[in-house]
Amino acid sequence: MAVAGSEPRLRRMNMDDLGRATISRVSWRLMPLLGLIYMVAYIDRQNVSYAKLQMVSDLSLSEAAYGLGASLFFIGYFLFEVPSNLLLEKVGARVWFARIMATWGVVTVLLGFTTSPTMFYVLRFLLGAAEAGFFPGVLYALTLWFPQAHRARAVGSFMLASAVANAVGAAIGGVLLDLDGMLGLRGWQWVFIATGIPAVILVPVVLATLPSGPAEARWLTERQKSWLADVLRAERSGEHVADHRNPMRALADPRVLALSVAYIGFPLAAYGLGYWLPTIVKGFGVSNTINGLLNVIPWTLVGLALWWVPRHAARFQNQRWHIAGPALIGAVALVLSVIVPGPVLKFVMLCIAAPAIFSGQPVFWTLPPRFLKGASAAAGFAAINSIGNLGGFVAQTVVPRIRDESGSDLVPMLFLALCLALAAFGVLLAERRLPTSV
Structure with a gap:
């Protein structure tokens, strides 16, 4: 004879098992491909x-002029990100991600044949326009596949690819530079050509294997699709979750604007560090290849932090300090990286700063779905990311100019640290205005 209450408990256990199996299958099917693309x-x-x-020397550019060209990527990104994400919401992730990859791959290869500063500036702008919408597009797509409780870990797994990219890019960047002269091409040309081709190669893979949503996933059972649809529908039906009739109205939502301003400091610090790290390490007196290999270390630590912090945050109802805390640690480490004596201690500080800057961002990206859904969520993700990524423009234009005019390595790091600290406090203030649950 069944004990009273055991049957509902058994059904609950079965649903829990179904949920775990569904999330596990979605994770293994989607995240490796999305991570590879990223x-x-x-x-x-x-x-x-x-x-x-x-x-720089081949095109007769100053550090500031090169930084301007590099940063034009973010202007193209800013202008086209919201339209790109709204189109993605209409046509689906599979087709739109393939289009994005094809165009950014071609533009990257063309950068290898740059012959003038003007051509460099134009191609960097076009690269930003081509890639616009991919990162926020994935963030939006993940809301179609992962319930809120699992989203930070999914975003963290996705962003792990940025750490792997920096580690791989660091390892191959120096090696490609040392191919200087092969087939009559300079090392910097090989950097662009060899890194642009994989994006084009992956286009047919995406078209063949990436579903635009759970309903198209042949590898999910009908029970799994039903479970996922029911959980996500319940989350989106919350009274605090907005789906504006015109998704462009999400751009004027005060909460979107607050998160956009708060987010600026994260890309600013990340791109500032990523842009300057090879130059800083080269100042230690190492070769191009050793420079690349040393840069693998901080990005490996970034990967570990992106894995651990979202999982630790999942234990807490209030996760705001899992965003702000790492940012404040990163700000302190950036300053210390210039103040402490000797290259070893400086490099240790950089190895602390890098994971601290990145590790809170997966938790940050769980904030918009607390008050947005549907096309409004797509627009909101794109707006926050596009405005925030103007920090990348600042990092690659203002920071080199600060370095050129001050003649100091400390002043640029103080600027990055200040922006990161302001971002941490901005998150604490913005998060207080959001609903606590969906």
């Missing part, structure tokens, strides 16, 4: 930091 995108975005070591 890794290629991130390498194509950051390869200018290695090409710079030769390209």
Whole structure:
């Protein structure tokens, strides 16, 4: 005879098992491919930091002028990100991600044949326009596949690719530079050509294997699709979750604007560090290849932090300090990286700063779905990311100018640290205005 209450408990256990199996299958089917695409995108975005070591002299550019060209990526990104994400919401992730990859791959290869500063500026702008919408597009797509409780870990797994990209990019960037002269091409040309081709190769893979949503996933059972649809529908039906009739109205939502301003400091610090790290390490007196290999270390630590912090945050109802805390640690480490004596201690501080800057971002990206859904969520993700990524423009224009005019390595790091600290406090203030649950 069944004990009273045991049957509902058994049904609950079965549903829990079904949920775990569904999330596990979605994770294993989606995240490796999305992570691989993001890794290629991130390498194509950051390869200018290695090409710079030769390209500056070849094109007769100053550090500030090169930084301006590199940063035009973010202007193209800013202008086209919201329209791109709204189109993705209409046509689906499979087709739109394939289009994004094809165009950014071609533009990256063309950068390898740059012959003038003007051509460099135009192609960097076009690269930003081509890639616009991929990162926020994935963030939006993940809301179609993962319930809120699992989303930070999914975003963290996705962003792990940025750490792998920086590590791989660091390892191959120096090696490609040392191919200088092969087939009559300079090393910086090989950096762009070799890193642009994989994006084009992956286009047919995406078209063949990536479903645009759970309903198209042949590898999910009908029970799993039903479970996922029911959980996500319940989350989106919350009274605090907005789906604006015109998704562009999400751009004027005060909460979107607050998160956008708060987010600026994260890309600013990340790109500032990523852009300058090869130059800083080269100042230790190492070769291009050793420079690349040393840069693998901080990005490996970033990967570990992106794995651990979202999992630790999942234990807490209030996760705001899992965003702000690492940012404040990163700000302190950036300052210490210039103040402490000797290259070893400086490098240790950089190895602390890098994971601290990145590790809170997966938790940050769980904030918009607490008050947005549907096309409004797509627009909101794109707006926050596009405005925030103007920090990348600042990092690659203002920071080199600060260095040129101050003649100091400390002042640029103080600027990055201040922006990161302001971002941490901005998150604490913005998060207080959001609903606590969906």
